[in-house]
Amino acid sequence: MTAVTPRPLRVLTFLHSFEPGGVERVALRLHRAWLAQGVDARLVLGRTDGAMRREWPGLDADVLNSHGLPTAAWETLWMMLRLPGRIRHHRPDVLFCAGNSYTVVAVVMRLVLGKRCPPILAKISNDLTRADLPAVARPFYRLWLRIQGRLLHRVVGMAQPMRAELETLMGVAPDRVAIIDDPALDEAQIAHLEALPRPPHDRAAGRRFLAIGRLAAQKNFPLLLRAFARIARDGDRLTILGEGGARKGLEALARSLGLGVGVGGRVALPGHVNPVSDALLAADALVMSSDYEGVPAVVPEALAAGLPVVSTDCSVSMADLLGHGRFGLLVPVRDEAALAGAMDRITALPFDSTAARAQARRFTVEIAAQSYVVEMQRLVHG
Structure with missing residues (x-):
């Protein structure tokens, strides 16, 4: 049979x-x-x-x-x-x-x-x-x-x-x-990010903040722009990767805050970019300003790149994802002052990139x- x-x-x-x-x-x-x-x-x-x-x-x-x-x-x-x-x-x-x-x-x-x-x-x-x-x-x-x-x-x-x-x-x-x-990623991506050299960057010349996500209300990028405007020093830059219907409003807000957009400005909105590895490696910190999330894929990607994270407490899972403070800072949702303060402190805090990559391998x-x-x-x- x-x-x-x-x-x-x-x-x-x-x-x-x-x-x-x-x-x-x-x-x-x-x-x-x-x-x-x-x-x-x-x-x-x-x-x-x-x-x-x-x-x-x-x-x-x-x-x-x-x-x-x-x-x-x-x-x-x-x-x-x-x-x-x-x-x-x-x-x-x-x-x-x-x-x-x-x-x-x-x-x-x-x-x-x-x-x-x-x-x-x-x-x-x-x-x-x-x-x-x-x-x-x-x-x-x-x-x-x-x-x-x-x-x-x-x-x-x-x-x-x-x-x-x-x-x-x-x-x-x-x-x-x-x-x-x-x-959020695969082993090949983690190995690739681990192998790539981080470009030399003198933080004294300016800090590099990175945000990634759809230009939509959920991500609350206006909050991020206002927080950045509070703490931006000479040479500091904010890049927001993503595309969506909120683009014109964000560009107008950045200009009204005196930040400027594009060449000569402190804010860059280059649109959808993939892969994001170059942007992660060139940044000093990833920032999330969302009103709500689940487990945002960009956070494990940032940890795999050895990058600390500042985030609103936009998910019940976020504290666990950030190792309860080991890999970044959490602030209340929609709290502009708290987000600005965390962004201002994040690059001076100790960060264990090896442990961060181990955390990323869960995902x-x-x-x-x-x-x-x-x-x-x-x-x-x-």
Whole structure:
């Protein structure tokens, strides 16, 4: 009797586009790792636009054909309308929801497809407390979290401190929660950053602060610009890598603060840059000014580059990520004076780059991809 070889696990990941974002970059990194591990990984894209497209040459994706109709302005609704048909076509064993911005699509799939919906494993990519929301919106947000907790089959937190949030705020039973450190980078990246020499830089001639992220409200770059303006000395520079709709407002704010933008100014906004290794190695500190985050991938990248971090306390996981003060400074969210003070002190504090790189190695795709497969197998086979 001939033995039947079991079919590889089939996983479908859905993303809007190649527009730069930490959630999308991590999802694509996991997708590539799953393919290398023999998983039948399928990728559905709403459109092929975005600056990250050149980072993934030869990527095989099922693109939702819009026949020339622009879908960027209503991409979530577009995905809701078209994804059910692609799920029926691909017949995945598991539907992978890459982050909070995609959970609404996952919930709609569960409602539309009913019993035909494959089990959903959702990575929770942002802080759930969302203290930045207006008081009137918070009850509705809490209700939305409970709906997700009821309809998503299993949720993954990106660091151990997130477990309590997932169980309490989403109402998810402990056996439906998994913790997998965010795959922010891979071993090759860490080795590359470790091997590259740090360019010589005389801090007496000016400090180099670096921020990385979408130019969007969540990142609160206006706070960063105002904090930098408070402490900027002659020669100090702030570079913000990223692109988004807030660009014009940030440029105007920088000029109004007397910082200047571009050549001759103290602030640089060069847009989306990849890889960011040169920028990390040229900086004296990474700064995060976000109102809320999950486990931002740029922090392990900075630690792998031997760079200290100043951050708002924008996530329940941030203190753990920064080694409870070993690798950087935390300040209250939206506290301009505290952020400025921490930026002013960070370059004078002792920093153990070897220990920082060891911390970064927790967050590699080599570890995470296999852990996700294990969780998916459990979800499928019980």
